Amino acid sequence: MRFCVLGGGSKGNATYVEAGETRLLIDAGFSGRELETRLDALGIDPAGLSAVLLSHEHGDHIRGAGVLSRRYHLPLYANRPTLQAAARNLGSPAAVHEFTTGATFTCGAIKVHPFAVSHDAAEPVGFLLQAGGLRLGHCTDLGMVSRLARHRLTGCHALVLECNHDPEMLATGPYTPALKQRVRSRHGHLANHEAAELLAELLHPGLSQVVLSHLSETNNTPELAAQAVQAAITATAQPPPQLTIACQQKGSNICQLTPNAK
Ligand SMILES: [Zn+2]
Ligand SMILES: [Zn+2]
Structure with missing residues (x-):
């Protein structure tokens, strides 16, 4: 299995995951052209994609x-509330597969388990992807770490x-009071120290790759995020x-997971 965060932040998110002949995107939050450019830069042909998970x-x-789906005849996978809420934005996709949150389904060589997360959307999910004995946990918009999310992300070989945000930067930054409240609420986004605490709990010898993503460009810096997480990691x-660290302009490199990864 290999994966790559194509970019992350409030202006766009997408992650590429490949196992065997199956090539998925988790989210497609950049324009169609921008996604093609970012895939091209990695030597990945967008025409070879298998599906997009939302x-x-x-x-x-x-x-x-929607654009990618029509251009490359890609099926979109999402739960019903998400599809309903996204209908206008998606237009008429080439194909749609509805999944049930909490129920595992198979997408080619990859087993996908969508699990509920706390965020201000219709029915937001994180994903646990499994292939060849390897597990990738993917969780990018959550206001709090629920027991369920912690449980699903336990034992992963890679995490996105x-x-x-940095709470201090958020508090003193330019957002309106209402927006600040939304970001730090249980239905908003994880602060650096919350992500660090979660990661410290999830560490185990088999976890070889961690990509931090969805950093706020206004209320965070890659340095602050790295500092918080490094401190938590080295304390264990x-x-x-x-x-x-994946940012808005630049994602991660391709991360390769092998069955004998420690
Ligand atoms: Zn987001
Ligand atoms: Zn969101």
């Missing part, structure tokens, strides 16, 4: 989904995790995973 209907997660006795 986590929730916010524009920064679905912007290019939201690290949205577990071997540290490789840590990458």
